[in-house]
Amino acid sequence: MFLETTERRNPNLIKAAIKLHRDGAILPDTYVLDLDQIVENAKILKKKADETGIELFYMTKQIGRNPLISKKISEIGIKNAVVVDFKEAIIMMENNLPIGNVGHLVQVPKALLEKVIGYGPKYMTVFSTEMLEEINNVAKKLRKKQKVLLKVIEPTDEVYEGQFGGFHLADLEAVSKFSKDLKNIEIVGITSFPCFLFDGKNALKPTTNIQTIERAKVILNENDINISELNIPSATCSKTIPLIKQIGGTQGEPGHALTGTTPLHAEMDLEELPSMVYLSEVSHNLDGKAYFYGGGYYRRGHLENLLVIDEKNNYVKDTIESFGNESIDYYLTAKNSHSVGSTVIAAFRTQIFVTRSDIAVVSGISSANPKLEGIYNSLGNLIRR
Template sequence: MFLEATKRRNPELIDAAVKLHQEGAILPDTYILDLDSIVQNAKVLKKKADEAGIELFYMTKQIGRNPLVSEAIKNAGIDNAVVVDFKEALVMMDNNLPIGNVGHLVQVPTRLLKKVVAYGPKFMTVFSKEMLERINEAAKEANKVQKILLKVIEPTDEIYEGQFGGFRLNELADLAKLAKGLEHIEISGITSFPCFLFDGVSELKPTNNIQTIEKATAILSDNGINISELNIPSATCSKTIPLIQGIGGTQGEPGHALTGTTPLHAKMDLEEIPSMLYVSEISHNLDGKAYLYGGGYYRRGHMENLLVVNEANEKFSDTVETFGNDSIDYYLTSTHNHAVGSTVLAAFRTQIFVTRSDVAVVSGISTGQPKVEGIYNSLGNLIRR
């Protein structure tokens, strides 16, 4: 999906991946993160957002909740993380990284609320009045007022399986009355997901979710709740930040843009450059096909093209065969034989945190002096330096 763009726009990453694998610095089933390029992408996004008056929260689930990369993104100017679930929140908290938004897509569990509220996230996203009341209690104990984003949902909205939750529009008037009696929360904004979807050609188009957000804002305003924040996530990147601004949004959440791997990056060259590669190795051949070590397969990743580099540095293009969702990816299959031990490179849309892959954070690629800063597991835990 992104391999040709990576060859063209970041060939140093290709060279570094082959070198590190063939030297034994990294093993098969490893994602390489090009730290220099990710930092540059973060600076591009920050500049675009500042020009548009949009606040950004960076997302790390797609890069395996990596704390080292998170620190670098923060130092590049995007101060706060958005955490997709409470486990990602704990990674940020363990590494003293500021949290901009927690609770969307997964709310904080009841028995973790006190710890999270006391840590000081800028916003917490809420799906239910019971959660609102419990956050109020935790904030009272912490002697603070917690800012809240309400997730809203209507039957006509675009919602992925496994992500259902939110307030219906006809609940908001009563919710406003409840909120006015809770002294330790402040309803500051509205959110939904996804607010944009790729048309498969060249554009991200607004979903009906945005209309729901606009209606929710009006209802709450009519009931005495001033909404100052519109959190508009989905494929936030240099090209879509103006779209967020155009519909009155105030917050975006770049994730794949940090590695140059949004759906738009597969179709066009944007300011962000490709900064992530999947590295494997040919294990064996059988019946005219080669088998490479798996572990990093993501069913929505559109993994297709492969670059195979043998130990004589000869390069071969190939494709990976379609892999069913009913099997474990112990191996993936290429369509041709290749020398055992050869390096295999791929670049596709992934969510590292749902794989069993390793993550190598590599600096110095842009200067031709790659250095492995650390090897992490897919959940952000350091394995070795």
């Protein structure tokens, strides 16, 4: 999906990955991340957000909740993370990284509420009155007042399986009345997901979820709940930040833009450069096909093209055979045979946190002097420096 773009716009990343593999510094089934370019991409996003008045929370699930990269992003001015689930919140808290939004897409479990609220997230996203009450009780105990975003959802909205939850518009008047007695929370905003989707051509289009957010704001304002924040996530990048502003949004959540891998980046050259590749190795051949080590397959990733480099430094293009969702990716299959031990490079849309891959964070790539900063697992834990 992104291999040709990476070859053209960040060839040193591919060269660095090959060298690290040949030197034995990284093993197959490793995502190699260009730390310096990710930081540059973050600077581009921060500049665009400052120009438009949009607050950004960076997302790390797609890069394996990596704390080293998170620290660098925070240092350039996108200070707060959005954590997609409570396990990601734990990683951020363990590494003393500020949290901007927790609870969306996954609610914080009851046993973790005191630790999370005590840590001090800027906002918590809430799906139910039960959670509003739980947060209020814990905040009261801690003598805090917690700002809250309500997730809204209608049957006409576009929602992925496994992500259902939120308040229907018809519930909001009752929610407003219910919240009046909760003195340790403050409902300040609304969110939904996804708010933009790729049209399959060359643009990201607002979803019907935006209309639900707009209607929810009116209802809540009419019930004396002052809504100042509209959190408009999905595919936040240099191209869509102005669109967030145009539709009245105040917050965006860049994730794939940090690595130059939103769907738009596959179709056009945006300001953010590609900064992530997947590295593997040919294990064996059978019946004219090469089998390379898996572990990083993501079923929505559109993995198709491969670059295979043998020990004589011959570069060969190949494609992957389709892989069914019913199987485990112990190996993935190239359509042609290749020398055993050859390096395999791919670049595709992924969510590292749902894989079993390693993550190699590398600096100095742009100067052709790569330095391996650390190897992490897919959940953000350091394996070795």
